[in-house]
Amino acid sequence: MNKIYSRPRIRIPKFLLNNSKKLTTKKGKKLIKILVILSIAFVTAKLVLDSILPIFDTLCANKAKSIATIVSNEQATNVMKNYSYDELFTIEKDNSGNINMIRSNIIVINEIISDVANRIQEELDTKGRENVEIALRKFYRL
Numbered sequence: 001m002n003k004i005y006s007r008p009r010i011r012i013p014k015f016l017l018n019n020s021k022k023l024t025t026k027k028g029k030k031l032i033k034i035l036v037i038l039s040i041a042f043v044t045a046k047l048v049l050d051s052i053l054p055i056f057d058t059l060c061a062n063k064a065k066s067i068a069t070i071v072s073n074e075q076a077t078n079v080m081k082n083y084s085y086d087e088l089f090t091i092e093k094d095n096s097g098n099i100n101m102i103r104s105n106i107i108v109i110n111e112i113i114s115d116v117a118n119r120i121q122e123e124l125d126t127k128g129r130e131n132v133e134i135a136l137r138k139f140y141r142l
Contacts, residue, residue, distance in 0.1 A: 056134060063132050068120075071127070075119040079112055088112075 090103040 052134075056132070059132050059134060063130060067127065067130060068124070071123045072116075072120050075123055076116050079116045079119060083108065083112065 087108055088105055090105065091099055092101045092103065094100050
């Protein structure tokens, strides 16, 4: 009888630990399957977390900038309510009513600057934690 197709078979060696036959038993095969599944699960979780991390970092940075902008605007407005333009600047005019010089009151301006900075810091300290939500559509950006 003539052979239509023949090729040598590939022989895969059996893996043995410490020259024992622990892996060929049912328990050994189950153990190998569990280890393979766990390693695939850990690798998949690592890849997913590595892909989510840049998106999450960007969203957190944007949220922090938004909170800082809102707080700084509110506190600057609250501080400036206590001052008038005449307290900040002195306008000197000549005999004909033309403006010669505008002097700034540096002491009052420095007080405003420090007061605004202190109030912003206090507000940010009391603000606490903010939740950052990630929409699923953010993961599909190309």
